[in-house]
Amino acid sequence: MSFTASSYAPAKGRRTGHRFPIGGRRTALGRSAVYVALTALAIFAMGPIVLFFFNALKTNSDYATDSLGLPENWTWSNFTSAWSQANMGAGLWNSFVVVVGTVLITCAVASCAAYALARIKVHGSAGFMTYLLIASSLPSQMFLTPLFFMWAQAGLYDTRLGLVLIYVGLFSPFGTLLLRAFMLGLPKEMEEAARVDGAGELTVFARVVLPNMMPGILTVALTTGLSAYNEFLFAVTMIQSDAKMPLSTTFFSFQQGFTQNFTLISAAGFIMIAPMLILFLLLQRRFISGLASSGMGGM
Template structure:
């Protein structure tokens, strides 16, 4: 090969290594990539501001006096009233409310996970008659407005002596959140390979053995997802809590905002402080478990993937 042939070849290889020309002779559009990267950062920053902005303003209102809140509802507080958190905690008995919410949430999550796991395994792995019809029924019932169940549930719970009890509220939440949890976990189980289950059956394992020793250990990400979704829903639910619980010592924390109503006026500074105290536990829990939550949601097929 002549020297004149080697020089253009070496120059082309050098340009490919530098990234100015793609291997096929096409010029690499690095500027487009950089612009796309900057656009992504701008969009993510705007979404972050949109998500965190209300919480920030909520926090600012929580450390204002009632007079400053009325005159400056959207600005940074001139005087930081940190005592609002203490007043909200004591006046609304938020300690007892958090305890009641913890009992209701833990009970709801435990029963919902058991019910949803059993139903999802039956719908995803067992060949049962009418399975498709039952899935359609779950889709329809999970989309119905919850207000339509208030009146019949009120009379039924009163006859069963479940009215004004935490057990009665837990059972209502299980009925409300189990359909969606079952569909979510069923979608997750459909993505799991069946080879391990078939191997367990060949070794003589029963269906319960396959469920508890093979399926459920592999379905832990999906179970964690439905547990977190159920916990958030039960913790934030207000309508059924205020309707079916009347004793003040049994009220969950989501109903504490009525405490700050004085006649026809409300102390919005204390309401904001109580709101910050209320959202703090679930916010911390979600931040700790967000990676597992997103992975489980994406693996279930309901996360837009």
């Protein structure tokens, strides 16, 4: 049997290369489905915030008439009234102090612990890793009662420092695990070269490792700051003075006193979420890249 070039010629009327257009259409449909799903998720996430903002600009009569529509009379004075009546300035300053203190101490503790676990042969490191995993999974409500008595005896009750130390204990295990996973992906050659030149472990950590860990540290700082800013249970339990309350408890106290004025409550709530929302939007790329580099993005 002989084969010629005519044997490979397509039959009359037969389409050639039809798989590529079909595959291209499938790819386009797949991308369209992804875009539709992402758009739906964005609307689901941003919809309540937008509705919150519109309700903050309504009068009480507009809110009672239509709580889901646009405001007829844009009442911007609700924000100034909520700011003054809820004492949002003091609450925002207290939250700033607590968040900054928590972020700085947590990043320092987590980075040092992660370096020791990832680079230094520490005796019992496997058991310590197990402890961190267990500590990260336990509900924080378990520690509320013993911490209350310990902090009262230590003089840390009703202090911002006491609240910061509690948050550091709560968020350091996760930060350590994330930074350790991030460090395992960093090359060791520069550290070994620094040791050959006579640098000690502290110098290697401060001058070589720490600059390369900044994406992971920024991710830990952002997650820790968001968690400390939004935390309510320990804040309302450990802080009783109005002058020391963070913004979460300030908003709760204002909400309890103005249960019928939903427009002022909406304005105060939007003021509360605005700083962290803006911060996350500005740093979201670094946050996502830090999680992806650490290998914990799917956790």
